[in-house]
Every structure is written in structure tokens, then in C-alpha cells.
Amino acid sequence: MHCQARDFDTLDRRLIDSYQRGLPVCTRPFHSVAERLGTSEAEVISRLERLQSLGVLSRVGPVFDHARAGASLLAAVAVPEVERDAFAELINAAPGVNHNYAREHDFNLWFVMTAPDEPELEARLAALEARLGVPILRLPMLEGFHIDLSFPIPWAELERT
Amino acid sequence: MSVSTCPSRSALNRDEQHRDAQGLDAADRAIVLATQAGLPLVPDPWGAVGREVGMSGAEVLERMQAMQARGVVRRVAAVPNHYRLGYVANGMTVWDVDDAHVARLGREVAAIEGVSHCYRRPRHLPHWPYNLFAMLHGRSREEVERQAAVLCERLGEACRDHRILYSSRILKKTGLRLAGSRPGAAWTEPERRG
Incomplete structure (x- = not known):
């Protein structure tokens, strides 16, 4: 692994x-x-x-700058834990979804929705919301504080573990 | 970048030649689609991409450089997968920070070791009071919790509440950004499980 x-x-x-x-x-x-x-x-x-x-x-x-290569948004839904995988399949099948993580919280499915532009992004979210039957929490980035996504790999330290 | 140096574009219809909101025209978008999952590992990767999209290697390279100059492409890089190197604990930390201080504190938090992304996002009261997101990566949950404690101390009294949301499962992850990005793109059928 x-x-x-x-x-x-x-x-x-x-x-x-x-x-x-x-x-x-x-x-x-x-x-x-x-x-x-x-x-x-x-x-x-x-x-x-x-x-x-x-x-x-x-x-x-x-490596594309998400904000400049189209519209995108972090989104979350709270679904019953036992039905989580069924909801996840619906989300993954929707056009524009490119990440989907299960997280330990009432809002238990977190995904990134993308589209060529803002109106299409909202149209995709509204269509998915109708399909899921639960409200989608919309969490657009308002301000980014970190632009360099690379971080140093501590090789020597990793060798000891 | 003039049309006259680009014979392939004569094949594109007029509608496809307009630039979108990000300043990408149809030829740029074809290059994005052909390269977003990675470049072919050959001596002349631009030529290989060019053959795929019907352009010369020189034009692909020139357009890639132009997209980088405009900031659409941050960099062309070897992208490491930290998870495979043992960074298995991924904690999305969310913080309810006083709006008067969030811009300054966001910049400070972003500089702390272990933070890969740090963003301000809107609250949705009463269900979602958190306005600052910081993604932490460690080799264990204990390591992530130590990093979160450092953030907590830095935010001090400006922070009313916070949570660490660990990912329990990756259900979909792809570097693809523009695939299927046509308006009205079709739904794909969920894969059937055996």
C-alpha cells in the first residue's frame, strides 16, 4: 500500500x-x-x-489553477450513514464532480463540483440537489491564503518510521 | 498565437474560436484536456500532445507557456502523491474565526507546517458556523492533532470553535478538471457492483 x-x-x-x-x-x-x-x-x-x-x-x-480554469466549489451533504454509499454513487455520476470524500461529521460527504462557468456550476448543483433530495451546503472559496501546494518530503525522517 | 500560424484552427468553427471567461480558446481547451491527466513520458512530450490534438509541438509548447504566463497553469511539475509516502492522515480542520481578524489569521495559519490548503469560505448558520478551512496532512491522527493544536494556539481568542473532519474514505479523486465540461454534459451511470 x-x-x-x-x-x-x-x-x-x-x-x-x-x-x-x-x-x-x-x-x-x-x-x-x-x-x-x-x-x-x-x-x-x-x-x-x-x-x-x-x-x-x-x-x-x-497543475491548473482551479479558480482560473473554470468555476468550482466545495460542497457537502448530510446523509444517513447507512445510505452514504448510495448517495456517493449518485454524486460521483454527476457531471463535474471530481473529488468526493467521506468525512466523519454530520456533513458526511464532501465533494468538489466544477463547471466551465458560474451559471453552469449552479445549474449542476441544483440538478444534483433535486436528484439527491437533500440540501447541498455550498462553500465557495472567498479568499485563498496558500498558493503553493508543494511541501518538502522529510526523507530521512520517513526512513526511520 | 496569431491565427495565421495555426492551420489547425481553420478546422474549428466560429463558435469554438471564442475565448471563455478564463481566456482559453478551443485550442487551449484541447491542450488542457489532453494534458490534465499527465504528459506522455517521451523525449518530446509537446510533439506527442500535438499529434493528439492536431497541432505542432511548437504550438502546444507556446500555448502552454502562454497559459502559465496568465496563471491558468501554475506550473508543469512532477506531482507527488503524499498518501503513498505514508501521509495517510488527512484532516480538514474548520474554524469559526472572528470576521474582523480572519484575513490576517488566515495568512498566518497558511504558513504553519503541515498546512497544504487554507481558505476562507462562507458560514451557513445555524448548521455551519465555520469560515476558515485548513487542510492538515500527517502520518497519523496524533500528528494531525498536534498540528491542529498549534493552529488553535495561533488563532487564540479570535476562534470560537473548531472541528477536525478526518476523511474516512476516498470515494472519488481525479486531477481532471475540464473533462465533460460542456454545458449539459450527460450523467454517467453509476457503476454496478458485483
């Missing part, structure tokens, strides 16, 4: 640590990474493939 820090050597760690903050956006990005790390383009690509197949990297690609 989880990977062990010792499965990753110095080059793996440097790839993750350095490039979670951004790859060069140029013609041959992996060639340019390889030059900086003193290795070959083929080596960089095969390392990234392995890290991706192990799931340590979820992807290598663009």
Missing part, C-alpha cells in the same frame, strides 16, 4: 524534491532536467515512469 522511503535513491529523491515545484517548460524538458542532474534523458524518463507506476508521483504535467 505504501512505499518505503528506502526504495528511492538519491536521484529519485532529487527528481521529486526539485521538480514538484516545476519542470522547465521547453522543447525537451526531460533532457534539460537530465543535464541539471548530470544524467541522461532516457534515465530521467525511466525514473519518472517507475515513480509514476508506483504511485509516488500521481502525474507529471500541468
